[in-house]
Amino acid sequence: MTGGTTSALLPRTLLDVRDLKVGLPTRRGHLSILNGVDLHVKEGEVLGVVGESGAGKSITGLAVIGLLEPPARIDDGEVWFDGARIDGLSGDALRRIRGARIGVIFQDPLTSLNPLYTIGFQLTETIRTHMDLGADAAEKRAVELLDEVGIPAAASRLGAYPHEFSGGMRQRVVIALALCANPRLIIADEPTTALDVSIQAQIIGVLKRLCREHGTAVMLITHDMGVIAETADRVAVMYAGRVIEDGTVAEVVRNASHPYSHGLMGSIPTIGERVGRLPQIRGAMPRVGAVPVGCAFAPRCPEVRDLCRAERPAMMDGRTTSAACWQYSPRWPDRSGAAGPEAGIGTAGAESAAADG
Amino acid sequence: MTARPATGTAPGIAGRLLGALYRGADSDLAYSFRRNPVVVTAAIVTLLYFFGAAFADWLAPHTPFDPSTLSLGDAEKPPAWIEGGDWSYVLGTDNQGRDIFSTILYGSRLSLIVGFSAVIFSVVLGVGLGVTSGYFGGWYESTVMRAADVQLTLPSILVALMVDGVARAIFAGTDIKTDATFAIYVLIFAIGISAWPQYARVVRSATLVEKSKDYVAAARVIGIPSWRIMLRHVLPNTMGPVLVIGTIDLALAVITEATLSFLGVGIPPTQPSLGTLIRVGQEFLFSGQWWITLFPALALVLLVLAVNLLGDWLRDALNPKLR
Amino acid sequence: MAETALLEVEDLAVHFRLPLPVAERAMGRRPKVLKAVDGVSFAIGKGVTLSVVGESGCGKSTVARLIAGLYRPTRGRVAIDGRDVTAAKDRTRAIRRRLTMIFQDPQASLNPRWRVRDIIAEPIRAFGIAGDARETGRQVDGLLEQVGLAGADGEKYPHEFSGGQRQRISIARALASKPDLILCDEPTSALDVSVQAQILNLMRDLQDDLGLTYLFISHDLAVVHHMSDRIAVMYLGRFVEVADAAALFAAPQHPYTQLLLETIPDLGMTGRDREAVAGEVPSPIDPPSGCAFHPRCPHANERCRTERPELRTAGGPDGATVACHAVEEGRIVGAPARGTADG
Structure with missing residues (x-):
C-alpha cells in the first residue's frame, strides 16, 4: 500500500512489516520473541537482515511467510505484501503466495529437497503448480533455470537425485526452485552458512546476479556481516527482537548510527587492517523473556543515560541511517548542554565482560 | 589417581540438597508430572504397592504363611460383601483358610523384590557391557553386540525358562538346597539375564554419542584414565534412557516372574508370589471360588499397569529434550 | 629456529580406514583410506x-x-621442547600438563552434569597441582576471575551460561594446569561476532600475560589474520603455504591461498561484485593425483597433474614456503594484496 500510488519512478514497497510481534505461550507465561519489528523491502532491492543468534531474524522471516512453528504465533502487527495484507491468511492462500510470489531458501539445502525425487521432477512439479505450463514447456524451463544457476550440463542432470549433488550444487538447485515461478521476493535464511567458505562466494554471486536480472527483491537473513556487506543494498540490524537500525549497507557498515551496530561492526576483524585489540561490546544480548524495559541495549551501551533505561526508543533519523536510539531525539540530555549524570559510564568496564546473564 | 577431595567450599550438603530439591520441583519433568492426572494416579498406586510390600508384616491382618494361625474352618470364605463372607477376611480366603488380602500383600512383596532385583541385575550387566563396548569398540564391541543380537532373537520368557531349567538341573544333584530362597535367586538371575541386551544396546549407542563429544576429548588430553572417564563423564550422561527402560522393564520383570511362577517353575506355593497365587487359585475357578485367583490377578494387572504408565510418561517426558 | 621451538612436528600423518559394510568386505573389497593428514611439518x-x-x-x-594425543599418528613425529612425545607412553604427566586444548563447540566441550567448579578443577586434581581442597577452590576462583567470570559462577552448571561464557569456562579449564601450549580448535567459530571479539581479546591478553603459545585452528581468514604471527594454509591434508601473517595477506603465493583471499566475504568489500566459479572441494577419500588443487587451479599443467609438489622456500624475505610447481617454475608470482585490484 505505502508508496504505491505516489510515484511510478520510485521503487514501490513490496514487503512491509509493521510492528510485528511474535510470542510463545509457555507455562511460565507469555514469552515475547519479536517485540515490534518494522521493516520493508522495495522492489528489486536486496535487504540484509542481520543480528546475532537469538535476535529474531529467522523468526521474522518465518513469520512473514506464515511458517511459524506453533505454538509460536503472531500476537500483533501487520505484514503487507504487494499491496495486500498477508498475515492472518489461511494456510492455503499463504501456500499459494509462498510458491508463486515469494520464494524461500533455507540454510540447509537438504531439508528443502526431497531425497526421493529427481531434481527434474521437483523442478517441473513446482513450475507446473504455479505456472500454467505443459510438461514439455515446464521441463524446458527447468533446464533453463538450472543453466542460470550455473549447473553444468543442466539437461543431463534432470534425472539426478539430490544426494548426487554436492552441497554447493544443491544450494544452486534450491535457488532454482525458489526462482521457478518468477517470484517478486525471495526470503533467504542463512543461505550460505552450511557451505564451505570458497563455495559461499559462488552462491552469493549466483543469487545476486539472478535477482538483478529478474528484478527479484531479496530479504537476506544472515549473521555473516561479510556476506551482507557484499550482497545487500540496505541493511536492517536486529537486536533482542526488534530492528534497531535501518540504512544503506555502506553507512551501516562504515558509519552506523546505533551504538550496537557501531560496536558490532567494530568487533569484526577484517583483513584490511590489523589491530592490537578488537573493540568489543561487553556482555551478551539479553535472552528471550529477559529483555529489559527501555532500550534493550542499555545494559551494554557505552552511551547509556537514564532515559534509555526508562523508555524504549522508536526509530528516528540518526546521523546517516534511521536508528532506535535516544541519542537522535531532542530529548537526549546532552542536546540541551547538560551532560547526563552517567556520562561515560561503561566504556571503562569493558573488561568485566560476561558478568551478566 | 589422587583421591578426590570433596568440594569443601560453599553451601554444604544440606544446602545442595535443598537446591537440588528446589530445582527438581521446578523442572520440566516435575511440571509435566503435575499436569498429568493419570501419571499422578499411577505414581500413587505404585507407591501404595511399595508401601504395602515394605510393611506387609504390619499391614496384613493375618499371617497366612504361619500354619499355626490357620484354621480350616475359615477355608474358602468368599469376599466380605458376599453372603457367607467375613469382614476379617475382606477378600475371602483360599482352600487352606489363608486370607487373600494378606497373601496379596506378601505376594506383591515377593514379586517386587524379584522384579527389582532382576532389573538391577540386568542394568548392571547391560550398562557395564554397553559403556565398555561403546567406549573401547573393536572386536570386544562386536562380540558383545552380536551376543546381544543373538539373545534378542529369543523371547525373554524362553531365555528365562532355559536358564531356570539349567540352573535347577545343575543344582539338583548338589548339596545346595533347592528351596524357596534358592528359587528366588534363580528367578532373579533368569529374568535379569534375559533383559540385559536392551540396556547394552541403548547405553552403547549413547556412549558412542557422548564419547565423540569434546568434554571427553578434554579429559583424555589431560590423561584421565579410561575407566574414570567412563564412570564419571560418560555414564551419568547415558542414564536418562536407562531410567526409562528400567521402569518399563520392572513391569515386564514382574510379569515374567508371574508367568514363570504360573508355569510352575517359579516360586513355590510355600512362599507364593502373585504369579504363584494365580496358578494355585485357578484350580478353584471352576468350582466356584473365583476370588482365590481373581484378586491376585487384579493386583498384578494394577501393579503392572501403574508401573507401565509411569515408564511411558518418563519416556515421553525425557525423550524430546534429554537434558 | 629448531632450538627455540616449543612444538616441533615432522611429517605428521594419520590415515583413517573407513569401515566397510560386511557384504562388501566379504566380497574381498579393501577398505578405503582417508588420509586426513598426510605429512605436515x-x-x-x-x-x-x-x-x-x-x-x-x-x-x-x-x-x-x-x-593433543587424541589420535595415534600413522607416521611422523611430535616433539615438545625437543622431547619426542609421539608415542602415548612418552606423554608423561609433566608433558600432558604443558599442553591443553580449547574446543569449538562450547556446548559439547563441558560435561553438562558437572558443576563449573569441578570442570575447572579436574586438571588441577589430575595433576595434583593444589595441595588440598581449599587450595583447589582458591585456584578455581582465581581462574574464573582470570577469564572474566565471578568465583560464584563455579557453583552453576554449564547450561546456565551463554555460549561466550561457556567458552570462557573452557579457557579457564585449559589454563588450570598452567600450560605452555594451547591447541585452539576453532575456539570462536560457534560464537556470535560481538562475543567472538571478547574471546579473541581475552586469548590475546592471556598470551601477553602468561607467555602462552597457541596453535590456532580456524577457517576464518579475518580471525586468523587478527590472531597469528605465522599462518599455514591447508588443503586436503597437506600444507600448501606457510608464511608470516603479514606476508601471506600482502602477497599470497599459492593459487589456493589466492583463491581463499579472493573469495571470502569481508566487511571491507561492500558492493563488490563477484562471479567466482572455482569448482568444489574434492573428497579427501579420493584426492586428485599430483597436486590436489590442480582441478581448481588456473595455472595447472601436466606436471601438476602427475607430480605432487613439496613445500619449498619461495624466495620471499620471511622464509615463506609454498608447495606449488607453478610458483617454483616462476609461472606465477605472488598476487597483489586483495582489495586493491578489485572493482
Whole structure:
C-alpha cells in the first residue's frame, strides 16, 4: 500500500512489516520473541537482515511467510505484501503466495529437497503448480533455470537425485526452485552458512546476479556481516527482537548510527587492517523473556543515560541511517548542554565482560 | 589417581540438597508430572504397592504363611460383601483358610523384590557391557553386540525358562538346597539375564554419542584414565534412557516372574508370589471360588499397569529434550 | 629456529580406514583410506601463534588432535621442547600438563552434569597441582576471575551460561594446569561476532600475560589474520603455504591461498561484485593425483597433474614456503594484496 500510488519512478514497497510481534505461550507465561519489528523491502532491492543468534531474524522471516512453528504465533502487527495484507491468511492462500510470489531458501539445502525425487521432477512439479505450463514447456524451463544457476550440463542432470549433488550444487538447485515461478521476493535464511567458505562466494554471486536480472527483491537473513556487506543494498540490524537500525549497507557498515551496530561492526576483524585489540561490546544480548524495559541495549551501551533505561526508543533519523536510539531525539540530555549524570559510564568496564546473564 | 577431595567450599550438603530439591520441583519433568492426572494416579498406586510390600508384616491382618494361625474352618470364605463372607477376611480366603488380602500383600512383596532385583541385575550387566563396548569398540564391541543380537532373537520368557531349567538341573544333584530362597535367586538371575541386551544396546549407542563429544576429548588430553572417564563423564550422561527402560522393564520383570511362577517353575506355593497365587487359585475357578485367583490377578494387572504408565510418561517426558 | 621451538612436528600423518559394510568386505573389497593428514611439518616457537587455516574437511582440526594425543599418528613425529612425545607412553604427566586444548563447540566441550567448579578443577586434581581442597577452590576462583567470570559462577552448571561464557569456562579449564601450549580448535567459530571479539581479546591478553603459545585452528581468514604471527594454509591434508601473517595477506603465493583471499566475504568489500566459479572441494577419500588443487587451479599443467609438489622456500624475505610447481617454475608470482585490484 505505502508508496504505491505516489510515484511510478520510485521503487514501490513490496514487503512491509509493521510492528510485528511474535510470542510463545509457555507455562511460565507469555514469552515475547519479536517485540515490534518494522521493516520493508522495495522492489528489486536486496535487504540484509542481520543480528546475532537469538535476535529474531529467522523468526521474522518465518513469520512473514506464515511458517511459524506453533505454538509460536503472531500476537500483533501487520505484514503487507504487494499491496495486500498477508498475515492472518489461511494456510492455503499463504501456500499459494509462498510458491508463486515469494520464494524461500533455507540454510540447509537438504531439508528443502526431497531425497526421493529427481531434481527434474521437483523442478517441473513446482513450475507446473504455479505456472500454467505443459510438461514439455515446464521441463524446458527447468533446464533453463538450472543453466542460470550455473549447473553444468543442466539437461543431463534432470534425472539426478539430490544426494548426487554436492552441497554447493544443491544450494544452486534450491535457488532454482525458489526462482521457478518468477517470484517478486525471495526470503533467504542463512543461505550460505552450511557451505564451505570458497563455495559461499559462488552462491552469493549466483543469487545476486539472478535477482538483478529478474528484478527479484531479496530479504537476506544472515549473521555473516561479510556476506551482507557484499550482497545487500540496505541493511536492517536486529537486536533482542526488534530492528534497531535501518540504512544503506555502506553507512551501516562504515558509519552506523546505533551504538550496537557501531560496536558490532567494530568487533569484526577484517583483513584490511590489523589491530592490537578488537573493540568489543561487553556482555551478551539479553535472552528471550529477559529483555529489559527501555532500550534493550542499555545494559551494554557505552552511551547509556537514564532515559534509555526508562523508555524504549522508536526509530528516528540518526546521523546517516534511521536508528532506535535516544541519542537522535531532542530529548537526549546532552542536546540541551547538560551532560547526563552517567556520562561515560561503561566504556571503562569493558573488561568485566560476561558478568551478566 | 589422587583421591578426590570433596568440594569443601560453599553451601554444604544440606544446602545442595535443598537446591537440588528446589530445582527438581521446578523442572520440566516435575511440571509435566503435575499436569498429568493419570501419571499422578499411577505414581500413587505404585507407591501404595511399595508401601504395602515394605510393611506387609504390619499391614496384613493375618499371617497366612504361619500354619499355626490357620484354621480350616475359615477355608474358602468368599469376599466380605458376599453372603457367607467375613469382614476379617475382606477378600475371602483360599482352600487352606489363608486370607487373600494378606497373601496379596506378601505376594506383591515377593514379586517386587524379584522384579527389582532382576532389573538391577540386568542394568548392571547391560550398562557395564554397553559403556565398555561403546567406549573401547573393536572386536570386544562386536562380540558383545552380536551376543546381544543373538539373545534378542529369543523371547525373554524362553531365555528365562532355559536358564531356570539349567540352573535347577545343575543344582539338583548338589548339596545346595533347592528351596524357596534358592528359587528366588534363580528367578532373579533368569529374568535379569534375559533383559540385559536392551540396556547394552541403548547405553552403547549413547556412549558412542557422548564419547565423540569434546568434554571427553578434554579429559583424555589431560590423561584421565579410561575407566574414570567412563564412570564419571560418560555414564551419568547415558542414564536418562536407562531410567526409562528400567521402569518399563520392572513391569515386564514382574510379569515374567508371574508367568514363570504360573508355569510352575517359579516360586513355590510355600512362599507364593502373585504369579504363584494365580496358578494355585485357578484350580478353584471352576468350582466356584473365583476370588482365590481373581484378586491376585487384579493386583498384578494394577501393579503392572501403574508401573507401565509411569515408564511411558518418563519416556515421553525425557525423550524430546534429554537434558 | 629448531632450538627455540616449543612444538616441533615432522611429517605428521594419520590415515583413517573407513569401515566397510560386511557384504562388501566379504566380497574381498579393501577398505578405503582417508588420509586426513598426510605429512605436515612445522615448528612453533615460545610465545608465538601459528594458525592453520583451511576449509572444512581439510584436516586442520585433526592436526590439533594428533598433537593433543587424541589420535595415534600413522607416521611422523611430535616433539615438545625437543622431547619426542609421539608415542602415548612418552606423554608423561609433566608433558600432558604443558599442553591443553580449547574446543569449538562450547556446548559439547563441558560435561553438562558437572558443576563449573569441578570442570575447572579436574586438571588441577589430575595433576595434583593444589595441595588440598581449599587450595583447589582458591585456584578455581582465581581462574574464573582470570577469564572474566565471578568465583560464584563455579557453583552453576554449564547450561546456565551463554555460549561466550561457556567458552570462557573452557579457557579457564585449559589454563588450570598452567600450560605452555594451547591447541585452539576453532575456539570462536560457534560464537556470535560481538562475543567472538571478547574471546579473541581475552586469548590475546592471556598470551601477553602468561607467555602462552597457541596453535590456532580456524577457517576464518579475518580471525586468523587478527590472531597469528605465522599462518599455514591447508588443503586436503597437506600444507600448501606457510608464511608470516603479514606476508601471506600482502602477497599470497599459492593459487589456493589466492583463491581463499579472493573469495571470502569481508566487511571491507561492500558492493563488490563477484562471479567466482572455482569448482568444489574434492573428497579427501579420493584426492586428485599430483597436486590436489590442480582441478581448481588456473595455472595447472601436466606436471601438476602427475607430480605432487613439496613445500619449498619461495624466495620471499620471511622464509615463506609454498608447495606449488607453478610458483617454483616462476609461472606465477605472488598476487597483489586483495582489495586493491578489485572493482
